[in-house]
Amino acid sequence: MNKKYAIGLHLFLILIIMTAGGCKSAKRAVFANYVMPPKALQTQSIEKLIVEKPVIKIKRKGINRKTAGIISDIFANAISNDFSAQLYYNGHIKPADLVYGDPDGLKQVRKIMAHSKHGYDVKIIPARNTARLKVDVRVDYTRTKDIDKIITTLTTQNYSVEYNDEGVPHAKLGSVSSSNVSSNVPYIKTKVEGMLTATLYDHKGKKIYSRTFDDLDFENKAGGNAGSHAEAPYPEVAQSLFKDAIDKVVADISPHRENRLLVVNEKGDSSAIALIKGTAFYDAQDRLADITDKASEEIEKEKAATKVEYEQKIAEAADEEKRTALKSEWAEAIIDITKKYSPDFENMGIIMEIIGQRSEALEFYEQASEFDPENETAKNSVSRINEMMTASRQVLEPAKVITENPEIRSN
Template sequence: MNITIKHILLCLLSILTFSVLYGCNAEKRMVYADYIMPPKVVSDVSKIQTMIIPEPEIIIRGSGINRRTSRIISTIFANTIKNDFSSKLYYNGYIKAADNIYCNSKGLREIGRDLSGSKHGYDIKIVPPAKPARMIIKANFSYDRTEGRDRINTTLTTTNFTTRYTDKGVPFSKVSSQNSRVVTNLVPFINIKVKGSLSCTIYDSNNKVIYSRTFSDLEFENKSGGDSESNAEPPYPAVAQELFTNTVNQITTDISPHKETRALVVNEKGDSAVVALIKGTAFYDALNRLGNILDKESAQIEKESSEINAEYDKRINEEPDADKQAALEQDRKAELVEATKDFSPDFENMGIILEILGDRNEALEYYSIASDYNPENQSAKDSLTRVQELVNASSSIENPNKLDNYKRGRFQEN
């Protein structure tokens, strides 16, 4: 009996251990690479590096709102767009956005007057940017606010109970009857529906149109009260954020280098310690360990490949039939792949490490080797295509010398 119990406990422990190890392997397979992507449209960012954002021209028309409310909405929309563009461009770090909020010349003059008589010796000089670019924003919206009442039916049920007694005289309750009735209430609601378009035109430092795009399908709709889940009418800034966030993001990626994050999947068939290091985001440790492993594997691959090639060179030279020579060449390729395919995951993981660390060209080389060593390694092929597209996008910029500045997060002063 004791032996049986011991065996059962060992089996349970083995199952638990397997489950834990399997869970560890299954978790956190995704790692992430951050990129500084070139602009999608503007090829020379230096021409718009310093940019003025004048007051956007926002026209609000609609129903259910008066002129004063239209002006308030227009002002809030304009401020939201300026703030969003300024903060987004500031976050990316390549374009200096100056607008009426951050660089209000009137405000600076007033501060200068106040400090001119100060004993602290402060002085403010208003220096307009030399040959700035300009971002001109125009938008036209219909803002319709409607009120109404929803008919809400509620079923009320009345349950009647009677007192009964058990054989031993213990009282208990029992349902004797139920009555249901439907109560109808008219619950007020407010529905907000906004539709419109926004255009953005950018003039470079030479007053030339360098970018122009119109978004004609901006929409927002919200119902509060009535049969909806929301009970509060959305504030105007929330409406503006809903309308403009995606548009601001699209324009920013069109005109400015920007940060993007891509998810990568570790090849689990590679060296287990390296896989664990990558999952633990110890990328430099993984790089050093895998570098030594690949040196040994490359030497082994070179030795085995040389032996295979020497053997097939001899057999092909001794074979007079051209068709049989071609068949031998196919056999050679198959045997070379058979000799190298087990090493493909390690080379792919090296590509992943290099991609995460920002060395795209080196990553491209290792992804290429991984896909050559095993043509069935689809993930390596997909990564090869993806990184090649990124490299091609970067090479399309007119000023390649600016690319190094992307990595530093800034441009040189003009």
């Protein structure tokens, strides 16, 4: 298929989707993804980490002891699993549960495998240089029952039958009567307030990080005037309570992914803008590559012509003051030539940043800000991408993570 035809078809489909969706995609946000170093630890010092079973203490009201025990187990598993999943996803720290370093458990596995017909064997290797994450949780869990008095208004429209001159019947509206019906509807309200403390110990048992979140809360009302809302299951309560805290702890102790919002320059090529907002980044790249290449050629031609013009004027100037004024005018003339191209170069920088070509993105942002000194978003992008690239370079590849932190080892 012809390349230009394919891009045109893709753009046409995107425009149809935008129109059908009430142009909602015009507000679509685009993001660039970066791998960032730990926020709290100075170096990438942890390779292996055991998330110890969280200690959950529940102060209960409206639930019995058995239910509190069930909630405690669910909360502990949710916290452990969420920590392990996030660390595994980031790929820089190897998370493990307690079986990882439990020789007794591994011996039992070895016995089972020894009698199997699969021919597998288990080699027990003690966990070495393993950091530990200890999590303590305090929770006030309150479950109350009560009744909402709900008043419903019932309205009756009375009518009668009348006939017109031709004898055709029709309805005639009459009086309206209303009555109120009161209902007692039971409800269950769950309110949870808590505190989570995460403490990290290195492989020598030295505490290297601790953070407390004392404003955890969750509230849910099922029944009554809350409509058809169901009582929240315990895993949902755990997710709502702890997720934000877990996200922040992971970002503190581990290299992690962060997204940066990128704002498309609406003054650029409209087709490229539609492609970017439709996440057709490579099609937008192809389109803007042609546009920026042609723009560069036009800029060079116009700059050359302007140079000849102003060099002649400067040579013919009567005094230094006139020559200085002409040089300033020349610089403004160059900006007038390049200014209109700035949005397309900025949008090309956005595309290159999204697809991971950071150095190329920086070049386009620099050109966009040079072409139009008033383009503040391009200037900000130059500063931002330099900062993000510098931070990302501090993160080692997962396969190259050091076993020990030299700074810790020297203590």
